[in-house]
Amino acid sequence: MSTVNIETPRAPRSTGARRGVNLEKWGWIYMRASGVVLVVLIFGHLFVNLVAGEGVKAIDFAFVAGKWADPFWVVWDTALLWLALIHGANGMRTIVNDYASNALLRTIFKGALLVSTVALLTLGTLVIYTFEPCPVGAPAELLPSFCEAGRP
């Protein structure tokens, strides 16, 4: 008969499994580092879009075009997109790990999170950097005032 080998209970964990980059640790650090920056970025975003001036009533295509005419808001919104979506997706990953007890389901949920995050980061970044504030043929009253200058 084979003997069962029971390890000493207080023996340190094998060092083999601990080699390499500890991604869970970096995920933990990312949540805190991005969190601090997001507090500033999101409260700034909410103030400019919901509190200042006419608040939500002022938001339309011309409002967005006016903001993105300034590189400051382009950088602000790009940082917001990347930091917030990765922060959110990583938080959802934690929740999936906590509550989805079925291994297949876990893989499906986390795969869906990865796919949607990559798709939305790509889409959002392309939208910000290929934005056309004065599209040809659009009614002038929907466009920001600076579009008038280039028109005949």
Add this chain to the structure above:
Amino acid sequence: MSEKSAGGLATAGRVNKYPLPRIRAPKAPAGTLYRGNTGMWSWVLHRITGVAIFFFLLVHILDTALVRVSPEAYNVVIESYKTPIMGLGELGLVVAIGFHALNGLRIILIDFWSVGPRYHKLMFVVVILLWVILLIGFTPRHLMHVFGG
């Protein structure tokens, strides 16, 4: 030797020299070190608000992407954000973001500030206070934007 370890469990009729400690069961579910206290409720609220904000973020990236389709398409969708129901939804969003942000800073202080764990309950009270102050400032302003002429 064995008297102590076996004592009290199956010794009916004999006077027990070593009675087991009496632990009274609570009549209603009661808080333990963690369960039912600020540690648990701040964690629960942090999760719920986080999930809500995440799903709003997905929608918000998609609706903003409509600026790349046409001014008309973006304006039509963004008009729905100005309706009374969505206006209340935006208030709910700020309620969620306000708590998640302030409690997130509290979590960071618990993790990195040397005396953070000692003051976690006090910091929870501060979080709630700042949250209420934030909402007292935001709510009337936003409701005036949404419902005002």
